[in-house]
Amino acid sequence: MARGQDLVGLTVLGLLSIRESHPYELQQFITNTRKDFLTGLPRSLYLAVERLSKAGLIEASETVRSGRRPERTIYRITEAGRDDMTTRLRMLIEQPDPDRRAFMAALSLLGCLPMPVARDALEIRRATVAAAIASLTAVLTELRLRGMPDLVVLKLEHECSIQQAELDWVTSVLARFDSGTLDWSGTVREDLLSDALNDSPTGTEE
Numbered sequence: 001m002a003r004g005q006d007l008v009g010l011t012v013l014g015l016l017s018i019r020e021s022h023p024y025e026l027q028q029f030i031t032n033t034r035k036d037f038l039t040g041l042p043r044s045l046y047l048a049v050e051r052l053s054k055a056g057l058i059e060a061s062e063t064v065r066s067g068r069r070p071e072r073t074i075y076r077i078t079e080a081g082r083d084d085m086t087t088r089l090r091m092l093i094e095q096p097d098p099d100r101r102a103f104m105a106a107l108s109l110l111g112c113l114p115m116p117v118a119r120d121a122l123e124i125r126r127a128t129v130a131a132a133i134a135s136l137t138a139v140l141t142e143l144r145l146r147g148m149p150d151l152v153v154l155k156l157e158h159e160c161s162i163q164q165a166e167l168d169w170v171t172s173v174l175a176r177f178d179s180g181t182l183d184w185s186g187t188v189r190e191d192l193l194s195d196a197l198n199d200s201p202t203g204t205e206e
Contacts, residue, residue, distance in 0.1 A: 007105040008038050009048040010092075013057060013085035014109035016077040020061050023049050024072065035108055037101040049075060057081030089113055093121035096128060096166075115184050119177045126170045129163055136160045 015026050026049075027042045038044070052058045053075070061076045077085070090113070092106035110118050136156055143153050176182035 005099065005102060006048070007101060008040070008044045009052055010085065010088055010105060011035060011038060011109065012045065012048050012052060013077055013081050014089070014112045016058055016075060017082060017085060017112050020074050020076040022064075022072040022074050033108075035105075037104045037108075052081065057084050085109075086113060086117065090117065090121045093118070094124040094128070096125065096132070111184065115177070119174065122170055122174055122177075126167060126174065129167045129170065133160060133163045133167060136163065 011030065012026060015021060015029060021029075023042075023046055027045050030038060030041065030045070049058070053060070056078060058075045058077050058081050060073050062074045063071050064074060089106055089109055092102050093110070097103065113121070136159060140153055140156050140160065143156070173182070
């Protein structure tokens with residue numbers, strides 16, 4: 001199946017790792033929790049479900065009907081799907097990507113990983129970002145020694161500042177991991193998925 005920036009497919013796997021659902025429920029949860037990094041809904045979501053199913057990463061568990069509504073197919077994640085989700089989430093957390101949506105998607109699903117796995121991935125990201133800052137700083141120092149005008153190095157200064165802000169944030173999150181002040185139960189509680197569905201602003205079904 002497609003990997004990389006298939007953020008819709010990754011989100012489907014993450015939500016199905018919390019509980020079995022049908023595509024409309026997944027769509028409502030994504031909308032109500034404002035996962036703005038996803039685009040093309042609902043078509044992209046239904047295509048992702050079809051793609052994941054064909055790849056054996058999710059499977060239909062049952063078909064249900066409520067009143068006069070159309071039949072719905074309930075999907076669940078497979079072991080292969082869970083492994084794929086874990087691998088892809090770790091990659092997106094560990095490896096900084098110019099497309100910030102990738103990290104935003106990974107952060108929104110961080111609680112789908114076991115806490116030690118999530119912490120290790122963030123630790124790797126911290127080391128990677130720190131190395132990038134050191135490299136940028138060395139380049140800036142060299143350019144300034146060569147007498148380059150400030151306007152020439154503004155882009156590098158900006159990039160270094162962005163990287164430093166991320167490093168500070170990741171370091172603070174790791175400190176919360178280690179102090180036990182990060183509430184890890186929040187993302188993976190099944191009732192949160194139900195609450196988000198019940199709080200739908202429309203209360204109707206497409």
